[in-house]
Amino acid sequence: MKKNTIFFYIILFIIMIGGMYFFLKKFFLFPSEEKAMKEFNYAQQYLSKGDIDKALNKKNIKINYLGFSGIVSKYPFTKAGNISKFYAGICYYKLGDYKESIKMMKSFSAKDEIISSIKYGIIGDAFTQIKNQKEALKNYIIAANIRENEITTPLYYYKAALLDFSMKKYKDSKFFLKKIEKKYPFFLYRKNVEKYLMFIENKL
Secondary structure (H helix, E strand, C coil): CHHHHHHHHHHHHHHHHHHHHHHHHHHHHHHHHHHHHHHHHHHHHHHHCCCHHHHHCCCCCCCCCCHHHHHHHHCCCCHHHHHHHHHHHHHHHHCCCHHHHHHHHHHCCCCCHHHHHHHHHHHHHHHHHCCCHHHHHHHHHHHHHCCCCCCHHHHHHHHHHHHHHHCCCHHHHHHHHHHHHHHCCCCCCHHHHHHHHHHHHHHC
């Protein structure tokens, strides 16, 4: 009898949770998603025109749209709210607010591996700008290794190599440059890779 009672309460609890989820999805999440996506489209229009201040709208100027910053604040649990963190991170970077860019990018949840790679790459760029080479290097390596491909992997190995080179860590720089040379023959900056390797060989 006791086991049956416990089982009954478990089933009842599951039904209640399911009902709450359905209610929230129908009456809260769906309308919020639509509103957030509408605001997101407005912000994207400004970004496509190169008007970063208006696209971000970080001062929350009360005009007829929120901007990426406002979407993040008002609709944090929506898909549009999440992707707005990514775009807001880019905008903050472009405006020179590197710490806010890092904060926004870290809060962005990326399911796509290429987007995730770009996310960590931008975090690395922002850390480079504020002279935190250790964190920059760490994020470039993460960005390069999330998913091996012909575009982001050699690009972020290259950035890691240049960062090491700037700190006169020539052996570490050579390690990344050699990876590019061996595996990515069609890398855009292939000639630069060869020049840096020649320089390093003469240094070591």
